[in-house]
Amino acid sequence: MISPRTRYLIFFQYFGTKYCGVTRAPPDQAVLGVLNYLEMAAEKLRLSAPAKFVISSRTDSGVHALCNAAHVDIERPSDKPPFSARLLAEALNRHLKPEPIRVLGARCVPDTFHARFSARSRTYVYRVATGCSHPSELPIFEKNLCWATCRGHLNLLAMREAAAFLLGTHDFSTFRSASTELPVRDPVKNLAWVDVRPAPGFLSEHSKNSDLRFWELEFMSRSFLYKQVRRMAGVLVAVGQNRLEPHHVQELLEIRDLMAYPQNTIAPADGLFLKDVEYYEADLETGEPEMESQPC
Incomplete structure (x- = not known):
C-alpha cells in the first residue's frame, strides 16, 4: 500500500557550469544534468515510486538559475504521511550536498498543476x-x-x-x-x-x-x-x-x-x-499535507 500521491512545486537554483544543462541526461553520460542530481536526491527519500521532476524552463550547459521551478509527484509507503513542503525541501537539500544546487522552497499544488504550462x-x-x-x-x-x-x-x-x-x-x-x-x-x-x-x-x-x-x-x-x-x-x-x-x-x-x-x-x-518563474496564485491553491514529525 502507498500513501496518496502528492504533487509539489519545487523552486531551486544552481551554478550551471559543471552540468550539461538542467534536463535529465543518460545516467552513463560523463556530464549529467541538474535533474539527474535532483532525482538521485529524491531516491534517498525511500519513496514508493521513482520521483520524476518536470521542469518549468530549460537551461543549457553553462547557464545558471537564480530560481528555476519543477513539479514532482511524491508517493510514500502507506505507514508514512505525505511530506510537508518544508520537510521535503530540507531533505532534498541534505541529499544534494555537495552539488552547487539548492532547493529554495516547495509547496503542495493541485494534481492539474504543470510547472511548464502553468507558468x-x-x-x-x-x-x-x-x-x-x-x-x-x-x-x-x-x-x-x-x-x-x-x-x-x-x-x-x-x-x-x-x-x-x-x-x-x-x-x-x-x-x-x-x-x-x-x-x-x-x-x-x-x-x-x-x-x-x-x-x-x-x-x-x-x-x-x-x-x-x-x-x-x-x-x-x-x-x-x-x-x-x-x-x-x-x-x-x-x-x-x-x-x-x-x-x-x-x-x-x-x-x-x-x-x-x-x-x-x-x-x-x-x-x-x-x-x-512566476505563477498565478489561483493555480497553486490546494490543501497542505500535515507536518511530518520525524525527518526522512
Missing part, C-alpha cells in the same frame, strides 16, 4: 563585463558568471533604444536557434519587459582593475524560443559596441529569417541566468 512569466538576466583586455583579468568570483567582451565599455543609450524595438508581440524567427534539437514552436512571442542597466559585480570593489564595469540585460516573457535570450543579448551588446545601429534590431525582427542573424554575435552561455 505566468519567466525572467532572464544576462550579465556582461567590460574594461578588461582578457577574461583572465576578471575577479575569480566572476569566473563563468558573465561575458567578458574585451571590446570597451557599452553605449547604454543606444542599447536602450535598440531594446525598445524588442518590446511587445513579434515574430522572433530571426532570434530562434537553428538547432534541430527541439521541435520548431510558434515564433510569435510577447516580450513584456526588457531593461539594460549598469550593475555591480560580485565583490568587484576588491578588483585591482579600476576600469572594470558590469552590465545587466533583463528580459521577461511568458515563454521564449530556444536560445532566444542569448541571441537578443548578443545583438544588444553588438549595438552597445557600435557594431550595429539600434534600427538594425527592428530590421532583424521584420526580416523573420534566422539566417539573417549576424554571425558571431550570439552571447555565450556563461552570462545567462534564469532569474525567476
Whole structure:
C-alpha cells in the first residue's frame, strides 16, 4: 500500500557550469544534468515510486538559475504521511550536498498543476563585463558568471533604444536557434519587459582593475524560443559596441529569417541566468499535507 500521491512545486537554483544543462541526461553520460542530481536526491527519500521532476524552463550547459521551478509527484509507503513542503525541501537539500544546487522552497499544488504550462512569466538576466583586455583579468568570483567582451565599455543609450524595438508581440524567427534539437514552436512571442542597466559585480570593489564595469540585460516573457535570450543579448551588446545601429534590431525582427542573424554575435552561455518563474496564485491553491514529525 502507498500513501496518496502528492504533487509539489519545487523552486531551486544552481551554478550551471559543471552540468550539461538542467534536463535529465543518460545516467552513463560523463556530464549529467541538474535533474539527474535532483532525482538521485529524491531516491534517498525511500519513496514508493521513482520521483520524476518536470521542469518549468530549460537551461543549457553553462547557464545558471537564480530560481528555476519543477513539479514532482511524491508517493510514500502507506505507514508514512505525505511530506510537508518544508520537510521535503530540507531533505532534498541534505541529499544534494555537495552539488552547487539548492532547493529554495516547495509547496503542495493541485494534481492539474504543470510547472511548464502553468507558468505566468519567466525572467532572464544576462550579465556582461567590460574594461578588461582578457577574461583572465576578471575577479575569480566572476569566473563563468558573465561575458567578458574585451571590446570597451557599452553605449547604454543606444542599447536602450535598440531594446525598445524588442518590446511587445513579434515574430522572433530571426532570434530562434537553428538547432534541430527541439521541435520548431510558434515564433510569435510577447516580450513584456526588457531593461539594460549598469550593475555591480560580485565583490568587484576588491578588483585591482579600476576600469572594470558590469552590465545587466533583463528580459521577461511568458515563454521564449530556444536560445532566444542569448541571441537578443548578443545583438544588444553588438549595438552597445557600435557594431550595429539600434534600427538594425527592428530590421532583424521584420526580416523573420534566422539566417539573417549576424554571425558571431550570439552571447555565450556563461552570462545567462534564469532569474525567476512566476505563477498565478489561483493555480497553486490546494490543501497542505500535515507536518511530518520525524525527518526522512
